[in-house]
Amino acid sequence: MSRSVRVLILIATFAAALAVSFATILWLFPADRAPVAQASAVGGPFRLVDQDGAVVTDQDLKGKPFLVFFGFTHCPDICPATLFEVSEVLRALGGDADKTRALFVTVDPERDTPEKMKDYLQSFDPHLRGLTGDMAAVEQMAKAYRVYYKKVPLDGEDYTMDHTALVYLMDKEGRFVAPFNVKRPPEQAAADLRRYL
Numbered sequence: 001m002s003r004s005v006r007v008l009i010l011i012a013t014f015a016a017a018l019a020v021s022f023a024t025i026l027w028l029f030p031a032d033r034a035p036v037a038q039a040s041a042v043g044g045p046f047r048l049v050d051q052d053g054a055v056v057t058d059q060d061l062k063g064k065p066f067l068v069f070f071g072f073t074h075c076p077d078i079c080p081a082t083l084f085e086v087s088e089v090l091r092a093l094g095g096d097a098d099k100t101r102a103l104f105v106t107v108d109p110e111r112d113t114p115e116k117m118k119d120y121l122q123s124f125d126p127h128l129r130g131l132t133g134d135m136a137a138v139e140q141m142a143k144a145y146r147v148y149y150k151k152v153p154l155d156g157e158d159y160t161m162d163h164t165a166l167v168y169l170m171d172k173e174g175r176f177v178a179p180f181n182v183k184r185p186p187e188q189a190a191a192d193l194r195r196y197l
């Protein structure tokens, strides 16, 4: 064998070994697969209406990161407290608040009409959008976001709702990032959110 052929074989062997180890690394540590799998677990298509009666779908949300929280306007404590905290984050964002979205999705569409949502949201940051719809449409979105909710009868005709009380952070593409901690100084939460603008 000539020297140049031996060199070529060596190079080919090295390249093959490199390809195998690279393939092994990709197989062991799929750079994209894990986050994508996680992303697909929370979020997905929906079609609801906001407090002004305008249709909102998942497609309309593309391009801006958003916070999303599920609850109901008759909620005595957790929802108003959380919406207050989210409002504080939006305030701390200043002008950047326009580059994000914040959604409050009702799990009680029977009582939470667009008019009721609009009235309720007067107490919070104007960037907040309230989403409602028919039972099936709300159920579809809650399911996509892995949100649990259940009607709990109270005395008489009254009822309350049990529900998941996590704020989710979704990125510009509508992919799930993580639960968003609003139990911290608003400036700190705002700085965290800014990273996804």
Ligand SMILES: [Cu+2]
Pocket: 071, 072, 075, 076, 077, 078, 079, 080, 163
């Ligand atoms: Cu609540």
